Amino acid sequence: MSGEWQHGLCGCFDNFGLCLVSWLIPCYRFGKNAEAVGESCLLCGLGFLVPGVDIFLGAMIRGKVRDSKGIPGSFVGDLVMWFCCPFCSLVQEAQELEGSSPQAVSMARE
Numbered sequence: 001m002s003g004e005w006q007h008g009l010c011g012c013f014d015n016f017g018l019c020l021v022s023w024l025i026p027c028y029r030f031g032k033n034a035e036a037v038g039e040s041c042l043l044c045g046l047g048f049l050v051p052g053v054d055i056f057l058g059a060m061i062r063g064k065v066r067d068s069k070g071i072p073g074s075f076v077g078d079l080v081m082w083f084c085c086p087f088c089s090l091v092q093e094a095q096e097l098e099g100s101s102p103q104a105v106s107m108a109r110e
Contacts, residue, residue, distance in 0.1 A: 003070055007095040009081070009088045015095055022091045029094055030058070036097045037064035058082035058089060065093045 012019040022029040031045030039061065047057045059078035066073050081089045 003072065005071060005092060005096060006099075007092055009085065009092055011095065012088065012091045015091075015098070018094055018098070019091055022094060023087060026087065026090060029090055030054075030061070033065070033090070033093050033097060034061050037061060037068060039064070054086065055079065055082045058086055062089060062093055065096055069096055071096075 007014050012022075018029075027045045027048045030048040031041035034044035034057075035041035044057055044061065048054045056079075059075055059082050062078040062081065063073070063075055065071075066078070078089075
């Protein structure tokens with residue numbers, strides 16, 4: 001538990017494959033993120049397709065990701081992140097759940 005996000009909000013290209021899948025089929029990636037924190041993959045994936053519900057669900061899942069990793073924040077902050085930049089938030093959460101830090105990726109390349 002590091003207390004901060006392993007990847008920045010605009011760190012999409014730290015894992016280009018994950019970024020690509022998130023942009024092409026975001027409901028799938030959202031469902032997988034939800035499943036990783038104990039929610040229903042199918043229900044959350046479908047909920048992601050409903051305008052308005054997607055932002056609320058996104059903030060809820062982001063909060064669960066933060067809590068599981070010991071990252072400080074609030075529901076209101078999560079709601080703002082999902083309202084302003086939902087795809088960046090989606091990718092950041094997915095990278096956090098996969099657990100690959102930028103330092104580990106750069107060390108693996110060496």
